[in-house]
Amino acid sequence: MESSSGSGASPKLVHSLLERVNRIVDELCRDREGINLMEVCGTHTMAISGFGIRQAVDKRLKLLSGPGCPVCVTTQEEIDGAIGLAENPDITLVTFGDMMRVPGSRCSLEQEKAKGADVRVIYSAMDALDFADAENGRQFVFLGIGFETTAPTVAAAVLAAQHRGIENLSVLPMFKLIPPALEKIVSSKRVNISGFILPGHVSTIIGTRKYQFLVEKYRMPSCITGFEASDIVQGIYMLLKQMKEGPEVAIQYRRIVRPEGNPEARHIMETVFEPVDAAWRGIGMMPGSGLGFREDFGLFDAHKRFEFKPRKPRKTGCRCGEVMLGLITPPECKLFGKICTPEMPVGPCMVSSEGACAAYYKYERRND
Amino acid sequence: MCLGIPVRIVELNRDTAIGEVGGVQREISVMMTPDAKVGDYVIVHAGFAIQIVDQEEAKENLRILEQMARAVDEKREKVRRRKNARG
Numbered sequence: 001m002e003s004s005s006g007s008g009a010s011p012k013l014v015h016s017l018l019e020r021v022n023r024i025v026d027e028l029c030r031d032r033e034g035i036n037l038m039e040v041c042g043t044h045t046m047a048i049s050g051f052g053i054r055q056a057v058d059k060r061l062k063l064l065s066g067p068g069c070p071v072c073v074t075t076q077e078e079i080d081g082a083i084g085l086a087e088n089p090d091i092t093l094v095t096f097g098d099m100m101r102v103p104g105s106r107c108s109l110e111q112e113k114a115k116g117a118d119v120r121v122i123y124s125a126m127d128a129l130d131f132a133d134a135e136n137g138r139q140f141v142f143l144g145i146g147f148e149t150t151a152p153t154v155a156a157a158v159l160a161a162q163h164r165g166i167e168n169l170s171v172l173p174m175f176k177l178i179p180p181a182l183e184k185i186v187s188s189k190r191v192n193i194s195g196f197i198l199p200g201h202v203s204t205i206i207g208t209r210k211y212q213f214l215v216e217k218y219r220m221p222s223c224i225t226g227f228e229a230s231d232i233v234q235g236i237y238m239l240l241k242q243m244k245e246g247p248e249v250a251i252q253y254r255r256i257v258r259p260e261g262n263p264e265a266r267h268i269m270e271t272v273f274e275p276v277d278a279a280w281r282g283i284g285m286m287p288g289s290g291l292g293f294r295e296d297f298g299l300f301d302a303h304k305r306f307e308f309k310p311r312k313p314r315k316t317g318c319r320c321g322e323v324m325l326g327l328i329t330p331p332e333c334k335l336f337g338k339i340c341t342p343e344m345p346v347g348p349c350m351v352s353s354e355g356a357c358a359a360y361y362k363y364e365r366r367n368d
Numbered sequence: 369m370c371l372g373i374p375v376r377i378v379e380l381n382r383d384t385a386i387g388e389v390g391g392v393q394r395e396i397s398v399m400m401t402p403d404a405k406v407g408d409y410v411i412v413h414a415g416f417a418i419q420i421v422d423q424e425e426a427k428e429n430l431r432i433l434e435q436m437a438r439a440v441d442e443k444r445e446k447v448r449r450r451k452n453a454r455g
Contacts, residue, residue: 006374006426007426007429007430007433008426008427008430009430009433012437013433013434013436013437016433016436016437016440016441017433017436017437017440019440019444020436020440096414123414123415124397124414124415124416125414125415126397126415127415146414149413149418150413150414152400152416152418153413153414153415153416156397156399156400156416201411201413201418204411204418204419205418230433234429234433252429254422254425254428254429255421255422255423255425255426255429256411256419256421256422257419258419262400262401262418262419264399264400264401264402265400265416265418268399268400
């Protein structure tokens with residue numbers, strides 16, 4: 001075993017686990033047609049495809065991808081708003097790399113950059129501070145995309161900017177919160193879900209409490225799961241056990257996730273941001289499912305600093321919205337692999353390295 | 369995007385640390401993991417350590433998995449013997 005954070009499980013252990021999983025599936029399917037488990041984390045999407053877990057489990061067990069990729073759930077309007085800012089020669093856009101190629105109604109940030117817009121890719125929100133500090137005559141806007149894992153890091157950068165007196169940096173908040181999306185999916189009953197493979201790193205921050213409604217209100221098996229093959233198969237095993245023995249919010253990824261989450265990270269996030277209503281691609285408006293600036297930090301809000309012109313969204317036939325709700329698998333979209341590929345993506349699920357369409361394209365595309 | 373990378377802390381200086389992964393070092397913020405010590409592994413997301421890896425939990429889980437694997441092996445062996453006895 002490597003002495004880092006790996007699960008340390010050998011392939012043989014994974015095989016034993018799979019055998020056990022398939023045995024329980026067989027048992028559970030005596031009185032039901034099939035079992036649908038949904039993951040809501042782009043890294044799980046990639047891992048399930050990449051390790052071939054979908055093919056290794058009994059066919060009656062379906063693994064569906066939920067709205068777990070931050071870029072994918074960002075609406076066309078939000079993306080257009082960001083791209084619109086890039087067109088302003090007085091503004092430098094600062095972003096995580098996965099936003100660059102997402103198509104807006106007319107073009108992507110990458111295309112704007114090629115035309116001369118100042119768009120810079122960074123690894124940490126803290127990097128934006130140094131840019132803004134070095135050119136204080138220019139406006140810098142950071143694209144605040146991500147879930148509960150990323151929002152605290154951006155909040156920390158805002159606090160640092162305030163501390164350093166940096167005034168030419170703002171954030172365009174497009175953050176999304178996972179629990180309200182889960183509730184929407186469970187309550188809509190459009191997909192019959194038997195359990196949730198809950199995200200490992202979102203849960204590192206929020207812990208188990210925010211998921212309790214899944215068990216208390218919906219009797220839904222739930223398991224916070226890690227990212228190695230053994231983690232995912234064990235998480236599936238724990239969910240199937242819950243189907244037999246009763247639901248709970250379990251933690252498979254115990255080496256990282258504590259039941260209370262990370263209170264320090266939450267404190268930083270809640271100092272700067274507060275829940276707001278937000279629209280998700282494919283799902284629509286959900287109360288309290290996004291994060292906006294608290295009044296004290298309004299100066300950092302790009303929405304208040306700049307004007308946004310709404311643009312009419314382009315109709316493409318893209319079905320990312322349905323893919324993200326588990327209503328269809330990527331190959332069921334007519335554009336998949338034909339008009340829409342990672343080289344020429346039409347929808348965000350094909351662009352993002354964590355999107356369900358990109359995962360299927362890379363690992364599960366049949367060559368027929 | 370939520371790809372957390374395990375990084376070993378090799379140097380600590382209040383809110384920042386030097387983390388090492390695969391021989392590469394870079395500065396990370398440890399403001400969200402105030403208990404982190406030199407030698408700890410932390411999960412790093414977008415430049416911030418978001419949690420300390422609990423090595424005891426990792427070992428405990430491995431023990432559970434090994435136990436499960438043994439049970440699976442035993443069951444398989446039982447089924448095989450039963451088949452042989454019949455056949």
